[in-house]
Amino acid sequence: xxxxxxxxxxxxxxxxxxxxxxxxxxxxxxxxxxxxxxxxxxxxxxxxxxxxxxxxxxxxxxxxxxxxxxxxxxxxxxxxxxxxxxxxxxxxxxxxxxxxxxxxxxxxxxxxxxxxxxxxxxxxxxxxxxxxxxxxxxxxxxxxxxxxxxxxxxxxxxxxxxxxxxxxxxxxxxxxxxxxxxxxxxxxxxxxxxxxxxxxxxxxxxxxxxxxxxxxxxxxxxxxxxxxxxxxxxxxxxxxxxxxxxxxxxxxxxxxxxxxxxxxxxxxxxxxxxxxxxxxxxxxxxxxxxxxxxxxxxxxxxxxxxxxxxxxxxxxxxxxxxxxxxxxxxxxxxxxxxxxxxxxxxxxxxxx
Amino acid sequence: xxxxxxxxxxxxxxxxxxxxxxxxxxxxxxxxxxxxxxxxxxxxxxxxxxxxxxxxxxxxxxxxxxxxxxxxxxxxxxxxxxxxxxxxxxxxxxxxxxxxxxxxxxxxxxxxxxxxxxxxxxxxxxxxxxxxxxxxxxxxxxxxxxxxxxxxxxxxxxxxxxxxxxxxxxxxxxxxxxxxxxxxxxxxxxxxxxxxxxxxxxxxxxxxxxxxxxxxxxxxxxxxxxxxxxxxxxxxxxxxxxxxxxxxxxxxxxxxxxxxxxxxxxxxxxxxxxxxxxxxxxxxxxxxxxxxxxxxxxxxxxxxxxxxxxxxxxxxxxxxxx
Numbered sequence: 001x002x003x004x005x006x007x008x009x010x011x012x013x014x015x016x017x018x019x020x021x022x023x024x025x026x027x028x029x030x031x032x033x034x035x036x037x038x039x040x041x042x043x044x045x046x047x048x049x050x051x052x053x054x055x056x057x058x059x060x061x062x063x064x065x066x067x068x069x070x071x072x073x074x075x076x077x078x079x080x081x082x083x084x085x086x087x088x089x090x091x092x093x094x095x096x097x098x099x100x101x102x103x104x105x106x107x108x109x110x111x112x113x114x115x116x117x118x119x120x121x122x123x124x125x126x127x128x129x130x131x132x133x134x135x136x137x138x139x140x141x142x143x144x145x146x147x148x149x150x151x152x153x154x155x156x157x158x159x160x161x162x163x164x165x166x167x168x169x170x171x172x173x174x175x176x177x178x179x180x181x182x183x184x185x186x187x188x189x190x191x192x193x194x195x196x197x198x199x200x201x202x203x204x205x206x207x208x209x210x211x212x213x214x215x216x217x218x219x220x221x222x223x224x225x226x227x228x229x230x231x232x233x234x235x236x237x238x239x240x241x242x243x244x245x246x247x248x249x250x251x252x253x254x255x256x257x258x259x260x261x262x263x264x265x266x267x268x269x270x271x272x273x274x275x276x277x278x279x280x281x282x283x284x285x286x287x288x289x290x291x292x293x294x295x296x297x298x299x300x301x302x303x304x305x306x307x308x309x310x311x312x313x314x315x316x317x318x319x320x321x322x323x324x325x326x327x328x329x330x331x332x333x334x335x336x337x338x339x340x341x342x343x344x345x346x347x348x349x350x351x352x
Numbered sequence: 353x354x355x356x357x358x359x360x361x362x363x364x365x366x367x368x369x370x371x372x373x374x375x376x377x378x379x380x381x382x383x384x385x386x387x388x389x390x391x392x393x394x395x396x397x398x399x400x401x402x403x404x405x406x407x408x409x410x411x412x413x414x415x416x417x418x419x420x421x422x423x424x425x426x427x428x429x430x431x432x433x434x435x436x437x438x439x440x441x442x443x444x445x446x447x448x449x450x451x452x453x454x455x456x457x458x459x460x461x462x463x464x465x466x467x468x469x470x471x472x473x474x475x476x477x478x479x480x481x482x483x484x485x486x487x488x489x490x491x492x493x494x495x496x497x498x499x500x501x502x503x504x505x506x507x508x509x510x511x512x513x514x515x516x517x518x519x520x521x522x523x524x525x526x527x528x529x530x531x532x533x534x535x536x537x538x539x540x541x542x543x544x545x546x547x548x549x550x551x552x553x554x555x556x557x558x559x560x561x562x563x564x565x566x567x568x569x570x571x572x573x574x575x576x577x578x579x580x581x582x583x584x585x586x587x588x589x590x591x592x593x594x595x596x597x598x599x600x601x602x603x604x605x606x607x608x609x610x611x612x613x614x615x616x617x618x619x620x621x622x623x624x625x626x627x628x629x630x631x632x633x634x635x636x637x638x639x640x641x642x643x644x645x646x647x648x649x650x651x652x653x654x655x656x657x658x659x660x661x662x663x664x665x666x667x668x669x670x671x672x673x674x
Contacts, residue, residue, distance in 0.1 A: 109575025118402050121566040126588045187574060
């Protein structure tokens with residue numbers, strides 16, 4: 001897999017963490033699901049790195065493999081039917097895939113935590129939120145019930161839930177969507193983990209609340225100097241929060257870039273298509289652009305570049321050869337740090 | 353549903369305004385909750401307190417439990433004092449409330465009133481005992497099968513099927529006839545041995561649904577161990593349907609004990625039980641029907657109370673089934 005090797009070199013990790021290892025490094029990760037219709041290749045060689053204090057946004061539509069990658073990192077993938085045929089997930093240089101399930105469980109919650117999309121269904125309906133928050137401290141740190149509750153109230157204050165003391169014994173259904181997501185964030189933050197994975201944390205919220213929740217998340221991340229992986233399909237959500245973006249398509253990263261550069265000059269036709277399909281006020285009255293076609297069936301990913309059947313630039317080369325994630329440079333050949341594109345025609349796309 | 357019960361509009365606003373207010377109250381981000389925190393159980397209790405079916409059955413069950421625990425509070429007569437000379441098949445004296453001859457005497461000259469009171473203990477013990485055992489065993493098997501799936505599920509589910517395939521009465525017949533002296537605990541064990549499959553199936557089904565819930569995945573992602581997930585996150589959510597099935601089945605076990613005793617293979621003398629009394633009343637059915645009728649009516653009342661109780665609990669825990 002030559003592409004992978006090149007890709008691993010291309011976007012060089014920005015500064016290494018403790019003992020020379022980045023906080024989290026995903027290397028050539030493959031995930032497949034064995035279904036009745038054959039093998040669905042959900043993730044096909046993903047590489048990325050997150051450092052402490054850094055926010056990586058993973059962008060992609062449904063079925064692009066962004067959530068599956070996160071589940072593989074957390075170790076909550078259903079196996080079977082899921083399988084990880086190859087790849088490494090290094091947390092501070094240690095491969096989590098080779099750890100025992102007990103070692104991995106000890107990392108979860110303490111070192112790596114996750115925030116889920118739908119906070120209502122992610123909170124246990126029969127337990128009060130105070131109990132669920134306190135559970136983190138009771139289980140992982142062995143605190144008494146009373147101390148755990150005090151900590152829970154403190155956490156609820158921290159994520160700015162009004163009247164935390166009065167509401168600590170309430171049940172999840174008694175909170176609004178935004179408040180529930182704050183509770184989810186509080187749970188993930190409870191043990192001050194080094195890395196947080198947020199899987200579409202604002203998708204289930206209404207727009208006015210989205211911004212508040214994102215702000216809170218970003219603020220807490222700065223405060224604790226955590227690494228954050230933000231999984232989303234919403235280009236608007238990531239712009240203010242993320243440091244760098246990885247765009248995924250059909251289980252591969254097709255473009256990586258520092259956040260603002262991606263918006264300014266996309267180097268992959270898919271990213272360009274995504275940006276063009278955002279409704280804009282200055283184009284009122286015109287037809288809204290849409291990427292034609294549908295995402296590929298993961299049991300039958302097209303040969304060559306997976307995006308070729310939907311790509312306006314595709315030619316015969318794209319139908320036969322898989323493009324590697326190659327470094328993107330300026331027209332004069334000067335380097336653009338952190339940028340990479342898996343397109344045979346990235347030059348035309350970025351400069352044309 | 354919880355919101356609806358949580359906020360009862362007290363002023364005479366229109367229905368729309370009331371629902372809007374309820375929605376509003378639940379959406380507000382600030383201020384304390386509009387009502388006291390309410391779990392599934394306190395919600396169910398809130399419903400139950402207002403349900404006449406529940407109140408009637410609960411009072412009846414309470415009286416039965418008191419009788420079962422302290423039968424001597426209600427009569428000074430002994431259920432084993434036989435006086436054939438004076439009381440052989442003596443007819444009931446309906447106006448002598450709470451006296452030994454209230455319900456007459458049986459073919460051995462024993463006070464039926466006393467026997468009915470003392471017989472309650474055996475019936476209630478069988479009903480409650482079987483239900484407790486069946487619930488524990490069924491929940492354990494169902495939870496393990498449902499949560500772990502794979503070969504564990506295959507093994508336990510087939511085992512459940514095997515036991516499910518044994519006809520209840522026939523199985524009980526076979527087991528109980530192999531015991532010489534059949535005391536209460538023998539009947540409890542025999543019925544529990546055959547009866548746990550229903551709960552196991554219900555538990556397995558609800559655990560399978562719940563283990564896919566996001567909050568279980570979330571608990572896992574936050575580092576909860578398997579045993580913690582099972583006990584703290586899955587069990588409390590799976591409990592409602594199990595409790596419903598168990599309470600409704602309780603009446604059935606009491607009826608089963610009476611049936612088995614009537615057939616002569618349940619409890620035996622000297623144990624005092626309604627089934628034993630019904631069984632021994634067969635011979636004098638024509639000339640002294642009261643000997644049969646009184647204990648049968650007691651069985652019916654008890655079974656009915658537990659069925660009503662189970663029904664009320666089901667309605668409270670799962671309003672959709674109403």
